[in-house]
Amino acid sequence: MNKKSSRVCGYPLSIFFIVVNEFCERFSYYGMRAVLVLYFKYFLRWDDDLATSIYHTFVALCYLTPILGAIVADSWLGKFKTIIYLSIVYAIGQVAMAVSAIHDITDTDRDGTPDNMTFHVVLSMVGLFLIALGTGGIKPCVAAFGGDQFSDHQDRQRRTFFSVFYLCINGGSLLSTIITPILRAQDCGIHSQQKCYSLAFGVPAALMLVALVVFIVGSGMYYKAEPQGNIMLDVCKCIGFAIKNRYRHRSNQYPKRQHWMDWAEEKYDKLLIAQIKMVLKVLFLYIPLPMFWTLFDQKGSRWTLQATTMNGYFGSLVIQPDQMQTVNPILILTLVPIMDSVIYPLINKCGLNFTPLKRMTVGMLLAAIAFVCAALVQIEIDKTLPTFPSTSQSQLKLLNMGSETVTIKMPGNDPLNLTAAQVSGQINISVGHPEVRNTISLAKGQRQTLLIPLTITDEWLMTDDITSKPQEGNNAIRFVNGMKTAVNVSIPAANFGLIEPFSYSNYSLIKNGKVTFTLWSGSQSCEYSTDFGFGSSYTFFIPSTLVFGPNCQESITAAEDIKPNSVHMALQIPQYFFITAGEVMFSVTGLEFSYSQAPSNMKAVLQAGWLFTVAIGNFIVLIVAELAKLPKQWAEYVLFASLLVAVCFIFSIMAYFYTYIDPAEIEAQFKKNVNEDDEDNKHKLQKTERFYRKLFSGGTLKQYTA
Numbered sequence: 001m002n003k004k005s006s007r008v009c010g011y012p013l014s015i016f017f018i019v020v021n022e023f024c025e026r027f028s029y030y031g032m033r034a035v036l037v038l039y040f041k042y043f044l045r046w047d048d049d050l051a052t053s054i055y056h057t058f059v060a061l062c063y064l065t066p067i068l069g070a071i072v073a074d075s076w077l078g079k080f081k082t083i084i085y086l087s088i089v090y091a092i093g094q095v096a097m098a099v100s101a102i103h104d105i106t107d108t109d110r111d112g113t114p115d116n117m118t119f120h121v122v123l124s125m126v127g128l129f130l131i132a133l134g135t136g137g138i139k140p141c142v143a144a145f146g147g148d149q150f151s152d153h154q155d156r157q158r159r160t161f162f163s164v165f166y167l168c169i170n171g172g173s174l175l176s177t178i179i180t181p182i183l184r185a186q187d188c189g190i191h192s193q194q195k196c197y198s199l200a201f202g203v204p205a206a207l208m209l210v211a212l213v214v215f216i217v218g219s220g221m222y223y224k225a226e227p228q229g230n231i232m233l234d235v236c237k238c239i240g241f242a243i244k245n246r247y248r249h250r251s252n253q254y255p256k257r258q259h260w261m262d263w264a265e266e267k268y269d270k271l272l273i274a275q276i277k278m279v280l281k282v283l284f285l286y287i288p289l290p291m292f293w294t295l296f297d298q299k300g301s302r303w304t305l306q307a308t309t310m311n312g313y314f315g316s317l318v319i320q321p322d323q324m325q326t327v328n329p330i331l332i333l334t335l336v337p338i339m340d341s342v343i344y345p346l347i348n349k350c351g352l353n354f355t356p357l358k359r360m361t362v363g364m365l366l367a368a369i370a371f372v373c374a375a376l377v378q379i380e381i382d383k384t385l386p387t388f389p390s391t392s393q394s395q396l397k398l399l400n401m402g403s404e405t406v407t408i409k410m411p412g413n414d415p416l417n418l419t420a421a422q423v424s425g426q427i428n429i430s431v432g433h434p435e436v437r438n439t440i441s442l443a444k445g446q447r448q449t450l451l452i453p454l455t456i457t458d459e460w461l462m463t464d465d466i467t468s469k470p471q472e473g474n475n476a477i478r479f480v481n482g483m484k485t486a487v488n489v490s491i492p493a494a495n496f497g498l499i500e501p502f503s504y505s506n507y508s509l510i511k512n513g514k515v516t517f518t519l520w521s522g523s524q525s526c527e528y529s530t531d532f533g534f535g536s537s538y539t540f541f542i543p544s545t546l547v548f549g550p551n552c553q554e555s556i557t558a559a560e561d562i563k564p565n566s567v568h569m570a571l572q573i574p575q576y577f578f579i580t581a582g583e584v585m586f587s588v589t590g591l592e593f594s595y596s597q598a599p600s601n602m603k604a605v606l607q608a609g610w611l612f613t614v615a616i617g618n619f620i621v622l623i624v625a626e627l628a629k630l631p632k633q634w635a636e637y638v639l640f641a642s643l644l645v646a647v648c649f650i651f652s653i654m655a656y657f658y659t660y661i662d663p664a665e666i667e668a669q670f671k672k673n674v675n676e677d678d679e680d681n682k683h684k685l686q687k688t689e690r691f692y693r694k695l696f697s698g699g700t701l702k703q704y705t706a
């Protein structure tokens with residue numbers, strides 16, 4: 001197949017299939033990634049730190065495997081076959097994830113929770129490994145394969161292709177980060193209903209299959225370059241030889257060479273050595289870059305977890321915490337054209353030379369600002385979180401179930417008057433105080449409610465209250481029945497069951513929005529409606545004086561156990577804005593810089609090197625989070641911002657000393673020298689031929705001259 005296959009408006013038709021393939025693949029990858037941390041936390045029941053660690057290990061793996069993909073494609077299978085085979089591995093991984101999230105498979109007691117968690121953990125880890133292998137492996141191949149479809153003179157078209165390619169990445173990821181969180185928030189199941197992670201992983205699996213089919217359909221139209229041998233291996237061998245040779249000639253008697261790579265000259269081509277020098281210069285500059293990715297990739301972990309403690313009401317629209325990530329591709333789709341057509345030209349007009357390395361430095365600073373914003377938001381959230389008792393304290397709330405006012409005296413507290421059906425606020429009592437009457441026993445580290453009965457001399461009832469904020473923005477609700485008869489409370493989504501007189505129900509989790517409870521006592525019923533936000537907890541008290549009728553709105557008392565999330569998710573927008581502006585300046589520029597500074601046969605090597613910095617960045621999250629173990633989340637954000645500022649300072653010094661090169665010009669220079677050498681050789685050969693002709697009087701010397 002040559003590069004002159006069918007064309008539309010000057011573009012090879014084959015790139016259409018490549019662009020659609022990328023759109024579906026990125027949909028699949030980002031869609032799965034958007035719900036991953038919540039799947040770890042709520043399905044596999046891991047804590048925040050483990051969920052964050054495994055998430056970043058996975059992301060790191062996704063950016064380590066490009067090296068493997070580049071080697072396989074360049075030295076063995078070629079890009080086309082590598083993409084096909086690794087896409088199959090990728091799709092199997094996605095299907096494994098979808099199956100691992102079906103709770104019914106091991107839910108033998110049908111209570112809605114998996115009974116054999118090991119099965120789900122193992123299957124999902126296998127799935128994630130296959131996905132990392134697939135997505136990382138094909139990453140350096142697809143873009144380069146797209147670039148291969150253009151002829152050498154089609155620079156403009158190739159540039160447009162790469163822009164459309166980046167927009168497709170963000171188009172696919174935008175759609176998927178909207179859709180998969182919606183799917184995850186649905187309830188589904190065969191025997192019992194659970195959050196639908198299986199569908200949230202199933203749709204990305206289907207999209208990966210579509211990506212594969214689309215790529216295969218275009219198969220007859222592609223230009224398929226033959227594998228050119230393993231350039232990475234050649235580079236490693238050449239560097240290895242230079243180091244060995246330098247070591248062998250370490251004595252002072254050997255003259256110094258300009259560059260340590262020049263010690264490879266004995267065995268390797270000058271052009272290859274020059275190309276390796278160019279690559280090493282850029283790779284050296286890459287050393288500080290992982291710190292940017294350390295901050296950048298926390299959007300999907302820490303920031304999503306932060307959003308779960310926030311209020312997601314946007315008018316009548318409710319935004320899921322994991323949907324906040326969509327702000328990134330939305331901003332990319334708007335910021336890339338704005339930067340290219342307004343900001344950069346404006347800076348140029350002001351006479352400033354905004355070089356790629358300067359842009360990348362500014363990108364780093366913007367990411368640091370984003371983390372300062374995240375810290376400020378976290379401080380606001382922390383102010384609204386309930387203070388749970390320490391391990392040496394108890395918290396007690398009192399609820400007067402009677403119809404008379406009672407006065408309660410507690411050690412260390414002023415006497416408290418509670419009118420009928422009144423609930424006190426939280427009272428802190430030091431456990432072990434000698435004056436606490438042993439009629440009630442307080443549990444250390446617990447929140448409890450003391451239910452004062454209708455007749456004060458009757459037995460007092462103690463309940464254990466919720467001790468953590470309800471997860472996933474749900475609200476934890478329970479009822480206390482102060483009536484002399486049993487009451488049944490239900491809503492369409494939950495049944496609190498029959499609550500005996502002077503007793504209480506368990507907490508049930510309820511979603512945000514308006515909820516109408518129906519209370520039944522025998523054949524009598526009444527309704528009570530209330531609005532719920534995110535992450536609150538309430539105890540509703542049914543008083544002894546309740547009269548059943550069409551509604552009992554006024555009679556029921558609501559005691560707030562935990563306040564709803566009050567900090568609005570919109571407050572995350574500034575941090576998303578800064579990190580995305582940083583991405584445009586850093587990532588888009590960095591990709592272009594890596595491409596422009598790489599020698600012609602090592603563009604893929606530098607792309608893999610660039611992606612390697614992303615992998616290291618994700619490992620740094622693990623190390624810093626593990627070593628620092630800061631008690632406050634906002635402090636961790638400030639720590640990351642400070643680290644990036646420090647690294648940015650080092651990078652700006654390195655960038656100052658970097659001189660931009662034109663690899664094509666340098667290569668041309670070498671080729672010219674080689675050609676000149678060839679000319680010289682040809683000359684010498686012709687002279688020798690003439691000499692031998694004379695000697696043998698006209699006989700041909702083909703064998704020699706060849």
Ligand SMILES: N[C@@H](Cc1ccccc1)C(=O)N[C@@H](Cc1ccccc1)C(=O)O
Pocket residue numbers: 026030169170173174177299325326328329332583587614
């Ligand atoms: N802006 C990201 C896509 C994204 C979408 C939703 C949430 C987070 C991110 C993007 O364009 N990614 C590109 C380039 C990239 C960025 C970071 C690390 C490696 C590559 C991509 O190819 O995925």
